[in-house]
Amino acid sequence: MNVRKFTARTSREAMWMVREALGADAVILSSRTVNGVVEILALAAEDMASLSEPAADKPQISESTLSALAPKRRTESAQALQSAQSLRAPEPERDREPSRAELAEVMNEIRSMRGMLESQLAELSWSSQQKRQPAKSAALREMLAAGFSASLSRYLTEKLPATCTAEEGTNWIKSVLARNLSVVTDESEILDRGGVFALVGPTGVGKTTTTAKLAARCVMRHGPGKLALITTDGYRIGGYEQLRIYGKILGVMVHSVKDESDLRIALDELRGKHTVLIDTVGMSQRDQMVAEQIAMLSGADRNVKRLLCLAATSTGETLNEVVRSYQGDGGLAGCIVTKLDEAATVGAALDVVIRQKLNLYYIANGQRVPEDLHVPNQQYLIERAFKLKRETAPFQFQDAELPLVMANTAKAMNDKSLRGVALG
Numbered sequence: 554m555n556v557r558k559f560t561a562r563t564s565r566e567a568m569w570m571v572r573e574a575l576g577a578d579a580v581i582l583s584s585r586t587v588n589g590v591v592e593i594l595a596l597a598a599e600d601m602a603s604l605s606e607p608a609a610d611k612p613q614i615s616e617s618t619l620s621a622l623a624p625k626r627r628t629e630s631a632q633a634l635q636s637a638q639s640l641r642a643p644e645p646e647r648d649r650e651p652s653r654a655e656l657a658e659v660m661n662e663i664r665s666m667r668g669m670l671e672s673q674l675a676e677l678s679w680s681s682q683q684k685r686q687p688a689k690s691a692a693l694r695e696m697l698a699a700g701f702s703a704s705l706s707r708y709l710t711e712k713l714p715a716t717c718t719a720e721e722g723t724n725w726i727k728s729v730l731a732r733n734l735s736v737v738t739d740e741s742e743i744l745d746r747g748g749v750f751a752l753v754g755p756t757g758v759g760k761t762t763t764t765a766k767l768a769a770r771c772v773m774r775h776g777p778g779k780l781a782l783i784t785t786d787g788y789r790i791g792g793y794e795q796l797r798i799y800g801k802i803l804g805v806m807v808h809s810v811k812d813e814s815d816l817r818i819a820l821d822e823l824r825g826k827h828t829v830l831i832d833t834v835g836m837s838q839r840d841q842m843v844a845e846q847i848a849m850l851s852g853a854d855r856n857v858k859r860l861l862c863l864a865a866t867s868t869g870e871t872l873n874e875v876v877r878s879y880q881g882d883g884g885l886a887g888c889i890v891t892k893l894d895e896a897a898t899v900g901a902a903l904d905v906v907i908r909q910k911l912n913l914y915y916i917a918n919g920q921r922v923p924e925d926l927h928v929p930n931q932q933y934l935i936e937r938a939f940k941l942k943r944e945t946a947p948f949q950f951q952d953a954e955l956p957l958v959m960a961n962t963a964k965a966m967n968d969k970s971l972r973g974v975a976l977g
Contacts, residue, residue, distance in 0.1 A: 557596075692719065710722075749828075751857050755837055758892070759862060766925065771827075808823075813848070843878050865902040892918075
């Protein structure tokens with residue numbers, strides 16, 4: 554008979570050790586606590602069975618001898634055996650593993666609590682900073698009033714030199730913004746080098762009018778024989794006619810294409826042209842046909858450079874969506890910001906150009922062809938952004954509202970696009 558002793562910190566651990574070592578049918582002989590440690594004596598089921606079977610090397614007890622045993626002694630032995638077998642190691646309780654749905658719910662609650670704590674801490678921090686560093690708060694109000702995003706505004710105001718005044722802080726921010734605004738200051742990128750350019754973008758951003766303005770500049774530089782116009786706008790009523798009228802005034806033929814094969818044929822026929830401008834059909838950035846349009850332009854034999862038209866009247870969130878949708882795999886050659894004359898603020902458009910690292914080719918501020926198309930200037934655009942501030946009370950941020958606005962930008966500060974902003 555092999556009696557084994559097991560010790561553990563708790564009864565549950567000790568029972569688990571018994572089960573692992575001797576099996577589920579192990580017999581518990583005793584259990585006690587010694588010096589804060591649980592001690593269990595246990596016996597394997599096979600050893601217990603051998604107690605009730607006669608050993609081969611021992612003499613057998615005859616029936617007459619067995620019948621002579623006292624009835625009381627036999628009863629006590631049976632009761633002891635039954636009692637020992639009843640102390641077999643019980644099945645240890647296992648912890649129920651939580652389901653995936655329960656784990657996901659717990660994680661969502663943790664994230665929600667973390668976000669609330671981050672927002673509250675950020676709010677308290679900005680409330681304190683307003684009192685300690687009024688220059689940063691003043692610069693922050695200026696950026697928000699100019700239409701720049703809260704995340705970019707916070708990023709730059711946090712980098713402000715600690716000793717600068719409110720005016721010095723605003724001037725420093727203007728210089729940083731101008732330094733990060735990539736513009737094409739020489740029209741020769743389009744007019745002299747030539748090539749195939751496609752103006753793309755959502756509906757109503759002024760692609761056709763901008764195409765006509767660019768066409769007029771090309772004709773003034775090289776003459777009508779060096780330019781060709783193509784339109785893919787077969788959906789909008791009068792879309793082709795509008796460009797055809799501009800072409801007739803300029804003395805330039807306008808070609809209409811429907812699909813990739815038509816475009817490939819047209820570009821092949823126009824290989825002798827110095828510049829080819831393509832006016833595309835406008836569609837929402839959420840339309841699945843945007844991907845088809847990008848594929849059509851990319852599938853042409855010639856290198857088609859896509860210029861994205863961005864309306865300065867749109868919100869920063871909308872412009873960000875437009876850029877992400879129209880970038881595609883090949884990326885954009887650059888952008889043209891339109892409708893500056895209609896925008897109450899232009900900070901949102903400049904914010905997206907800076908954040909998305911786009912090359913700004915032109916700015917458009919009216920319907921006149923070709924007068925209302927201009928080569929951009931960084932300093933002028935930044936100064937214009939800060940002059941066109943929100944002057945109406947419903948859209949101005951008060952001092953008491955700034956901490957709440959900044960608290961919601963805690964997560965946005967991890968945006969990779971902000972890390973590329975050059976400060977020096």
